Amino acid sequence: MTTMVTTKPSMWKNSSTWANRHRKWLFASPAMIFVGLLIAVPLGWTLYLSVTDSEGSVRAASNLVGFSNYVEVLTDTDRFWPAVMRTFVFTGGALVIELILGMCIALLLWRPFRGEKWVRVAILLPLVATPVAVGMMWRLIFDPNIGFANQVLSWIGIPAQPWLSGQYTALPTLMFVDIWQWTPMVVLMLLAGLTSLSDEPDEAARIDGANAWQRFWFVTLPLLRATVIVTIVLRGIDALKTFDILYATKGKGGGSFHEVETLNIYAFGLSFDYNDYGIASTVLILFFLLIIAIMWVLTYRRKANRS
């Protein structure tokens, strides 16, 4: 009896001391093991598949083919390089417009006004809307025959456009959809940055006689640099990986001419529509390296600028 009384608390105390001493890894490891298992094993497998001719089923016999998949993909000017270009056009174009538009709206919202709350709610709605539903919504609005977009064009005397169904208009239209949905994100980020700024530099510039544009360009914008870069990184990663609205509006292969086939859509199609796992894995590894490279350039430049 007495021994139990003395051992039980001491065991509890021992394990408690142990837990407290090792709390760093005790706390961090479940999340890290979870992410590690879900990333490391699959990524290793994808890396392995990219040097095989695996096709049809992953369990079917496949041969190691060395780097021939990489040669095949990197010399593929029919699907791969156009997909790379579309990825860059889509991401770059949407991102630049979102930043400019987002900055304008953030500046409009910066100083307090009546009804501010309602404007902010309105801006938040596109951001939280389900991307697939958003895709369907714009599909109706941009429908060549019954869509509201062409109705508006007919009121002002412009001929109807094919929008999403046109070979050359589909990608710009989808960039517009991306801009509609994600400019609010840029607005909120920049607005958070703006409200954290102190008024003093702006006032000082005002006293020195700087006009509104000069104060923005030479005072506010440089102070916002860190926020702008974080925004570019976060939004850029998501834009590169855009999948939902592209797949929901154009389906497999990015349309009949592959007109909206970005790297993500291409890799998804190779994996799940054609079961061409070898090539798909190669495309994915290259895509991943591309994202890492862009991230590295952005964060490296950030550090270089700071020092």
Added chain:
Amino acid sequence: MTTTLPARPVTQTPRPVAIAPRRRKPRAYKIFRVVALALVVLLFIAPLIWMFVASLKTNVDIYDASKTVFFTPTFDNYDNVLSRNNYFGFIFNSFWVALLSTVFSLLIGVPAAYAMSRFAMHRSALVVLMARIIPGVSLLVPWYFIFANMRMVGGFGVLILSHMFVALPLIVYIMISYFDSTPLELEEQAQVDGLTHIGAFLRITLPLSVPGLATAGILSFIFSWNNFMFALVLSGANTKTLPVAIFNFVSYASIDWGSLMAAAVVVTVPIMVIALFTQKYIVSGLTAGATKG
């Protein structure tokens, strides 16, 4: 301030009245601002209203340009979607997958974020944030076959795991910046009063972090609810989530626009209602890290 002025005599035009407080904005700017803001609101809201209006129209009315604004509203589309296409089942699936993946992610993500914040584990944080950077497709093929081997594809377990993969980096990212801004003093005080490190975390820091937890939880729920790609591959006929159900709606020859819009409204409205009531949290979560260097 005054010491720098003599160095630049050119700009030193004494205008004691003009620079007093902030100058009043000219009237023209005020009008411009109101018009611009109204335009912004219209641009972001109009398509959503259009979607809602179309969901109340019959397909005949949708095809009729003269009935753009004036028409007889009907709930037939909702009836069709909810009762005939089993959308209640999909709502149920989406809700449980989002809720459980959020809860599990909070359980493992919050302590991790705490450790990463307090011990400045930048590299470990980067490992978790990799999950946000990596293209999901590159993990899907291996996941599919690993989970197919475990006979999990088409079940709720694999859906929850894959959605946790989306939620976890988000929660860790938000909570790290939240814990970074909570003061250490209270914890230290609690330890002086006899609490252990873990006790101080559980009894002092965690209760103080409820706004941060709400932010992380709400956003993770929304991202899981909206997720399409993982569910598209990993869900089965009985575990389909709403976005996949909506996508499958259009795989037939002709599109039933009215019902499609009703389905789109059904998936977006719950999220928008949540957004209306938790606006403050959502904004603080989305902009976490925005003001950091």
